[in-house]
């Protein structure tokens with residue numbers, strides 16, 4: 348017995364691997380600061396927890412409709428109308444076991460062998476692997492710091508072929524924090540209007556984590572002509588600090604939603620009934636705390652950006668949102684660590700940081716754009732300051 352060919356095409360999530368490594372080191376007593384994880388350090392709000400406890404007490408502990416309870420679908424319909432000016436009916440809504448599962452369902456339900464999916468790089472690690480699992484081909488388009496980590500319309504135009512099925516847009520982005528303005532989305536939308544066979548996967552998971560008054564928009568909102576072929580994807584994980592509850596969702600064409608439901612009916616069935624009840628509370632409840640949390644993240648972003656730019660050899664752009672920075676360090680490639688190791692890649696630099704500075708970041712290679720690293724600043728100001736000081740020292744010590 349061997350693993351399947353489909354499995355052989357993918358690799359384990361590199362970001363989850365770093366989190367596991369940090370946990371192992373901590374258990375072994377090493378004073379390591381983990382900046383690899385992609386989750387808010389805030390707790391799930393109490394009113395959400397209470398809703399879940401009530402759901403258990405009320406007996407909401409059985410199977411639900413495969414792709415979401417009527418209550419949750421109604422809450423999602425209301426959310427899309429309230430936050431995004433998008434009008435969906437419940438049969439256009441799919442609820443899944445986290446946003447990663449939404450991606451998996453949508454891609455596996457639509458991508459055939461040889462189909463292409465345009466993935467701007469750097470990208471969230473799961474996009475290419477889910478496409479590969481489905482037998483498709485990820486088509487990477489480099490969108491580096493010189494262009495604000497954002498796909499340009501002419502790049503999109505050049506990447507589209509008759510085999511293109513989807514383009515993935517993620518704003519604000521994991522791993523760079525870059526966010527598209529309405530004008531930038533409109534410019535991409537004008538290209539897509541000329542190619543009616545291309546569908547848009549709009550991953551808005553970090554919608555509520557934006558800074559300096561940056562106004563969130565999503566492509567189906569700014570380009571109504573693309574509404575029919577856009578899957579607008581969101582979830583509870585990042586906004587409501589509910590990563591463990593596993594609720595992701597999407598709004599889109601009813602045939603696509605039905606196709607995703609068919610796949611889900613033969614794999615996970617419904618998302619956890621209790622987590623769905625919690626998600627109803629999160630989406631229908633008072634949203635004002637989201638702004639407070641974003642403000643706290645903004646303070647940390649400013650701290651990390653200024654401290655990393657003060658490290659020799661590191662250049663750290665200032666992101667518009669999410670809770671990541673994506674500094675580049677080409678000036679450090681070719682240097683040698685105090686123990687004599689050559690820094691010949693971002694993987695080597697990240698290994699040096701973990702070994703010598705006891706700071707865990709994720710190498711840019713995992714996200715498709717090197718030499719860089721992703722640093723998550725979803726941790727306390729004190730730990731961030733300490734981590735950045737350690738990185739500054741590590742940078743000063745290479746020759």
Ligand code: PLP
Nearest residue numbers: 385445446447471521552582584
């Ligand atoms: N989309 C992006 C860009 C993400 O960064 C993540 C999580 O890291 C997800 C989707 C999926 O989140 P989850 O599966 O936890 O809901």
